[in-house]
Amino acid sequence: MPQLRQDPTTKEWVIIAAERSKRPHDFIKAKTLIEKPPYKEDCPFCQGNEHLTPHESLAYRSGGLADSKGWWVRVIPNKFPALSPEGSLEREETWFFRMMDGVGIHEVVIESPIHNQLLPLMEDKQVEEVLLAYRERYLALREDPRIKLIIVFKNHGEAAGTSLDHTHSQLVGTTVVPSNIRKKLEEAARYYDDHGRCVYCDSIKEELKLGKRIVMDTERFIVLQSFASRSPFETWIIPKEHQASFGLISMEDSKRFAKVLKTTLFKLYSKLNNPDYNYVIHTAPIKDEQEDYYHWHLQIIPRLTTPAGFEMGSGIYINVSFPEETAQFLRED
Amino acid sequence: MPQLRQDPTTKEWVIIAAERSKRPHDFIKAKTLIEKPPYKEDCPFCQGNEHLTPHESLAYRSGGLADSKGWWVRVIPNKFPALSPEGSLEREETWFFRMMDGVGIHEVVIESPIHNQLLPLMEDKQVEEVLLAYRERYLALREDPRIKLIIVFKNHGEAAGTSLDHTHSQLVGTTVVPSNIRKKLEEAARYYDDHGRCVYCDSIKEELKLGKRIVMDTERFIVLQSFASRSPFETWIIPKEHQASFGLISMEDSKRFAKVLKTTLFKLYSKLNNPDYNYVIHTAPIKDEQEDYYHWHLQIIPRLTTPAGFEMGSGIYINVSFPEETAQFLRED
Numbered sequence: 001m002p003q004l005r006q007d008p009t010t011k012e013w014v015i016i017a018a019e020r021s022k023r024p025h026d027f028i029k030a031k032t033l034i035e036k037p038p039y040k041e042d043c044p045f046c047q048g049n050e051h052l053t054p055h056e057s058l059a060y061r062s063g064g065l066a067d068s069k070g071w072w073v074r075v076i077p078n079k080f081p082a083l084s085p086e087g088s089l090e091r092e093e094t095w096f097f098r099m100m101d102g103v104g105i106h107e108v109v110i111e112s113p114i115h116n117q118l119l120p121l122m123e124d125k126q127v128e129e130v131l132l133a134y135r136e137r138y139l140a141l142r143e144d145p146r147i148k149l150i151i152v153f154k155n156h157g158e159a160a161g162t163s164l165d166h167t168h169s170q171l172v173g174t175t176v177v178p179s180n181i182r183k184k185l186e187e188a189a190r191y192y193d194d195h196g197r198c199v200y201c202d203s204i205k206e207e208l209k210l211g212k213r214i215v216m217d218t219e220r221f222i223v224l225q226s227f228a229s230r231s232p233f234e235t236w237i238i239p240k241e242h243q244a245s246f247g248l249i250s251m252e253d254s255k256r257f258a259k260v261l262k263t264t265l266f267k268l269y270s271k272l273n274n275p276d277y278n279y280v281i282h283t284a285p286i287k288d289e290q291e292d293y294y295h296w297h298l299q300i301i302p303r304l305t306t307p308a309g310f311e312m313g314s315g316i317y318i319n320v321s322f323p324e325e326t327a328q329f330l331r332e333d
Numbered sequence: 334m335p336q337l338r339q340d341p342t343t344k345e346w347v348i349i350a351a352e353r354s355k356r357p358h359d360f361i362k363a364k365t366l367i368e369k370p371p372y373k374e375d376c377p378f379c380q381g382n383e384h385l386t387p388h389e390s391l392a393y394r395s396g397g398l399a400d401s402k403g404w405w406v407r408v409i410p411n412k413f414p415a416l417s418p419e420g421s422l423e424r425e426e427t428w429f430f431r432m433m434d435g436v437g438i439h440e441v442v443i444e445s446p447i448h449n450q451l452l453p454l455m456e457d458k459q460v461e462e463v464l465l466a467y468r469e470r471y472l473a474l475r476e477d478p479r480i481k482l483i484i485v486f487k488n489h490g491e492a493a494g495t496s497l498d499h500t501h502s503q504l505v506g507t508t509v510v511p512s513n514i515r516k517k518l519e520e521a522a523r524y525y526d527d528h529g530r531c532v533y534c535d536s537i538k539e540e541l542k543l544g545k546r547i548v549m550d551t552e553r554f555i556v557l558q559s560f561a562s563r564s565p566f567e568t569w570i571i572p573k574e575h576q577a578s579f580g581l582i583s584m585e586d587s588k589r590f591a592k593v594l595k596t597t598l599f600k601l602y603s604k605l606n607n608p609d610y611n612y613v614i615h616t617a618p619i620k621d622e623q624e625d626y627y628h629w630h631l632q633i634i635p636r637l638t639t640p641a642g643f644e645m646g647s648g649i650y651i652n653v654s655f656p657e658e659t660a661q662f663l664r665e666d
Contacts, residue, residue, distance in 0.1 A: 082335060
């Protein structure tokens with residue numbers, strides 16, 4: 001019998017399709033790894049090729065000039081930005097249609113100078129530095145009064161929509177708060193009004209009590225397979241202490257977060273054979289950074305199945321795995 | 334300069350990424366067609382293999398017994414249903430988590446007895462019969478008092494999430510109204526309260542006035558590239574007369590709709606070299622079939638690009654084409 005489960009944080013339904021369900025090991029990627037070189041002449045993200053990119057907005061480096069060698073994490077404006085830093089904020093509206101210049105900030109975080117590195121295989125220290133770069137750029141972008149929301153995300157592999165091999169993440173600052181973020185905030189606010197507590201804080205408490213969907217439990221962060229996972233191995237990392245915005249994370253917690261993220265990605269990497277995945281940090285809009293009702297978290301979505309017409313038409317995802325089983329699979333050594 | 338455009342019907346923003354934008358002909362599929370046979374011994378949808386499927390719920394046939402040869406369109410329960418017709422409607426709730434049996438109806442419409450047929454290449458009459466089967470099964474499913482919403486959709490090709498080659502569509506009747514359908518209805522109702530008119534009716538009027546996003550204009554249906562298309566060649570077919578539910582379509586209009594759908598799919602097929610695509614009929618929940626504010630429509634989404642972390646995090650789609658250009662491309666002979 002399939003199950004309908006409702007995500008307590010969004011009220012969205014998902015179907016856990018028992019009849020089609022697969023065991024966790026059915027998702028192990030068959031594709032063998034293609035050997036990639038540590039340096040590629042035409043890769044704009046490789047050390048030594050800094051002239052192929054726009055001027056860096058941040059680099060952690062041991063010396064040397066900006067836009068030269070010697071860095072270990074480097075942040076640059078996206079050369080083909082989805083949103084551009086110049087332009088007007090005025091809406092262009094007819095009585096019916098509304099549009100505006102696509103203003104915003106779109107940056108790339110190059111996570112390593114070495115072409116064939118992967119986040120889950122890096123030194124802990126390197127992942128810490130990547131996360132500190134997220135934090136530092138988040139804090140810089142939020143100073144721009146035009147920016148309403150900052151989204152940090154990573155696309156790994158072709159099925160996850162990446163076009164460049166060299167390991168990188170992205171930050172986008174938008175000048176609008178998207179309607180589905182508004183909806184997420186509204187649901188969280190409604191829960192807060194009902195219960196006087198944050199739905200994500202309660203989620204952590206309930207999940208810890210049950211235990212069966214927990215992947216890792218550390219002092220400051222919890223890793224779990226969400227109750228209403230939309231796809232196999234949908235993984236959430238949530239700070240245990242209430243915090244609406246990623247922008248409020250301390251440097252110490254950022255380092256702990258890096259460790260937890262790396263360990264989680266390594267579990268997925270080693271147990272599923274380097275699956276393609278996206279991750280995204282869901283965080284409050286800048287004006288809502290102090291809210292009691294929202295709680296930032298990172299979601300990892302391995303791209304193991306393809307949403308199709310039913311998902312497009314209903315918004316209900318069909319998940320062919322049980323989060324309790326994938327959690328157990330990830331917990332096992 | 335990228336553009337932010339707001340969908341008038343949903344208030345969702347999309348980015349039209351001018352910097353990354355491609356010309357319509359850049360989306361022509363390179364892959365050559367793999368020859369498929371007209372009959373496959375192990376295909377459960379092929380004529381003569383009726384014993385491989387559950388008992389048919391509908392067949393248009395020239396004679397012969399149920400579940401035997403002689404049909405041209407056949408509807409069967411899905412053998413691996415996402416939702417199952419048996420089960421309890423009771424919610425299983427703790428104070429925090431809510432779930433229920435995945436009750437619903439999941440049927441497959443086999444669009445042809447011949448394995449290698451494609452909807453855009455069929456006789457007009459055959460496509461009419463497929464659409465009449467949608468209509469007939471919609472009307473049958475809506476008699477089940479448990480069913481709240483019926484979604485008709487089609488997945489064509491691997492990138493669109495299909496697992497079976499043989500041309501088919503699907504109907505799913507759900508026992509819940511999904512939250513994102515509620516949201517779509519709310520936005521439409523708000524527009525109606527503001528203006529006293531249906532937002533889709535107004536959309537048709539405005540698009541016809543502008544003309545630049547129209548692909549086809551017929552007496553009863555309009556085909557267009559949506560103002561805020563989320564991906565290249567997102568195509569809408571809308572009945573010109575106000576009608577909230579697909580269930581209210583007349584048999585005559587259903588035949589006209591078939592013709593328009595076939596012509597539209599043929600344009601995409603011939604101009605983009607048989608792209609993978611999904612289509613879905615967006616229609617009002619059953620209790621809202623008479624509403625003044627909602628208006629059914631069919632959306633075709635060719636799977637030409639991959640939504641990634643940014644889309645997951647923001648709900649804002651990045652479209653690398655201009656709907657005005659894809660419309661012109663589709664209009665040209």
